[in-house]
Amino acid sequence: MLKQRSRLKQMLNSPEFSMNSSYANNPKHLACIAIIEDGDFWRAVEESVAISEPFLKVMREVSDGKPAVGSIYELMTRAKESIRTYYIMDESKCKTFLDIVDRKWGDQLHSPLHSAAAFLNPSVQYNPEIKFLVSIKEDFFKVIEKLLPTPDMRRDITNQIFIFTRASGMFGCNLAMEARDTVAPGLWWEQFGDSAPVLQRVAIRILSQVCSTFTFEKNWSTFQQIHSEKRNKIDKEMLNDLAYINYNLRLTRQMRTKPLETDPIQFDDIDMTSEWVEESDNPSPTQWLDRFGSTLDGSDLNTRFHAAIFGANDHLFGL
Template sequence: MAAKDLLSVERPQIFWTSCATHTINLMLEAMGKMKKFKTTIEQAKALTIFIYAHHRTLALMRKFTKKREIVRPGVTRFASNFLTLQSLFEKEQLRKMSQSEEWEKISHVKSAKGVQATATLVRSNFWSSVALCLRVFEPLVKVLRMVDGDVKPSMAFLYGEILKAKGDIKVAIGNIPGAAGLYSSIMQIIDVKMKNRLDSPLHKAAYFLNPYYSYNDDSIFQSEEVMDGFLIAVETFYHGDYDKQAQVLNEEVHRFKDRVGHFGKQVAAAGCKDFDMNPAKWWGNYGTQVPVLQKIGYQNSILDFKCIRL
């Protein structure tokens, strides 16, 4: 952070952003420590540790699951916990295993930890809690996979997908007891971890310039928060060059917003409907009439930048 501050003085056009993978993982970890989810996650951990700690329980588990593991490595520690919960929930065979004669014959099962593991496997409210955890965490886990994957550059999609994840979490919580308070607490966690990390002017400018979002939701152009971020990003890109700042903000951005020229072509509209679209290539095709703005999104690759874990 100190180096960043020094660099920003020497190079005022430079941008700084937090590691997306690390920041989203912090969100998930904080959510996992909430009372609503913590007990379920700890029970799932204790269950998997017990099964994997003894060769007879491990062999029996692999027999019932047809050699499929329940512990799976993920991008981060919490992602691994999520995948384990997912594996547990998908395997009806585990519950059958806990009721089998072979399970009862294993001496370790009669220990205190074994009794606890068996109780966890047969407890219906444990499985319903696992289902809730998966529904609530999955939207952010999807974002985590996107930013850490090699499928496509993620900067242009990060801010928009976090906003989408917030809405998906609200749907996932539904009408369970205390839903409003739970949702409010989760949103507070996301907003606190996101602030000044994943909501920087760079992220908002990428969100603004990505037609997958802005051409499918015109309200983005009216958002004061997004526009402020875009303005700051333009000022930073063209630090001290007021002619280019004016060209972008007073002329070119309006051609993009109003879909003038190439932006108004049907093929341009069709090309930004699919989530798999590449916004940098889209700008390369249709942004030639706004050369200064195109440089921000295309030649400077703000839309073609992969959020990586350092």
Template sequence: MRLSMYNRFSSLKLLSVADTRFASTIVMLKRFKFIKRSLETMVMSEEWASYRDDDQEKARFVRDKVLNEYWWDQVTYILNFTAPIYDMVRACDTDRPCLHLVYEMWDSMVEKVKVEIYKHEDKALDMFSSFYDVVHDILIARWTKSSTPLHCLAHYLNPRFYSEEWLNEDRARLPPHTDGDVSYGRQLCFRRLYPNDEDYDKVLYDYADFSLKSGPFSDVTSLSKRGTTDAKRWWANFGAKTPLLQALAFRVLGQPTSSSCCERNWSTYSFIHSLRRNKLTPKRAEDLVFIHNNLRLLSRNTDEYNEEKTMIWDVGGDDFGTMEDTGFLELASLSLDEPELERVFFTEDTTTN
């Protein structure tokens, strides 16, 4: 009865989000914000009065919350200060190469969280906030647990972070080679990747030229393009005279920053090597996983992927054999798995197309 009543007041469906879904609590709060007006209309309607007769205490509690502007202000506040965290994790939780952007995204995210909290508390940024102090400690603990020397190396090999354009955006910014902690992580990577002393000395020498903008990296064009050109393309254009460092840059700058793409491969493997197809050899199954995932990636770069007939054709992921096997709520929940699908609101018409 409650769900049917809600459906009469809102065309946007409620989602049943599992705890294992990405940021399920935040996603549900965002959905509540979208349907705020519909909920308010529902609890003020005559139909709600009939439901109230069935369970007065619960109906009163729901009505009080929905009509409580302070409660909605708290929801908005939670969404505002968690939005930078959510956006950063969203950006990292993809198969796109972004390992070299993590440090910048991290610093920017922490600053944005601070701004939102201090704005809500009506404090100047140089004042003390006990709540921000707690949030900051949690973020630092998470970063300490998750960061690796490879993040340091990727940050160091991004030419943008040495450009005047990037450094002048914020006076507090420094070029990576002047950061002692990050420099230590880079040194660890160099020593592990180049056990041969000759190669190690060579890559150190090349990196010194790169960071100091000297030698083969002193060209006016290469310097002017540091702040505007994609990192891999910059190395392709201007790194040929330092082949060791260029090859390393290609490897590191082309890597995603999380293991989510590997986990999706495991999901695809379980879809292909199922109870119905349990006689596949490991080699055949691996080949099919390779083809399946790469076809999906290639298709997302085509115009047809956003056209009506083939729009988001892989929305069902690998959990269902056909779209007919997918229930409405389950299909809608899948929109939480992909950043570009989060803004897609599935209706009953969508599932029957």
């Protein structure tokens, strides 16, 4: 609408529009003209676009099927910086909006996994302009303790973290340095992480995750099929496991069909005009489940389903 502002004014003020008796004296028509001519209205529209567009860019990036967990922290940081730039002359309003963003991020969206992924992302770790907050390092260590729960498993992890952060061994070779910003983080670790084998396994496991299943099943039809009323002699836990496996098989198939040189997340020049990815018209067949008859009980499975895949309140690996 903002882009078509001048055309809207031209249309409502055109002779053809004004001379049409069905429009000329219509109260709604007059109200529309008053709104279109109102400078305060357009300033409000501009403000709405300015504060929502950066976060729409983030949503588009994390919803396109790429393993984006290593980039979500940087994307959110850039989005908040754009808000600060827009409100550079209005500190009070800037704080109001950023407090809302931080509250939503902290209460509903953030996981220690995001911090760990940012720490392990080479394009972030080796960026001289980025200094990690203490909270990010604390979250990273929480994830390490969760994925490597025993002292024996963590025996050499401190030395390996040091090797990685200091770009020693294979991490410091020319190929590794050249690929930091051009290769997906998970693939980068697979190729150049041999100097820290334990940390390499952890990094690949974390950085290969997507941030959303939206791309792969926009209307969650797989879940709906598996939990249809025809088949409820399967235990609810098993049904959720089936949904989890189905989504991960779908993700695996899609990743295998893509070239290995998957582009990393692009922080700049994001195309805001690209359409959302459409879901497949041919959902995965689940007829083999029909041998389990009867109807589901009245329990609400939505909460369990959100725990089975990556949802809004998901905590991967129990984090």
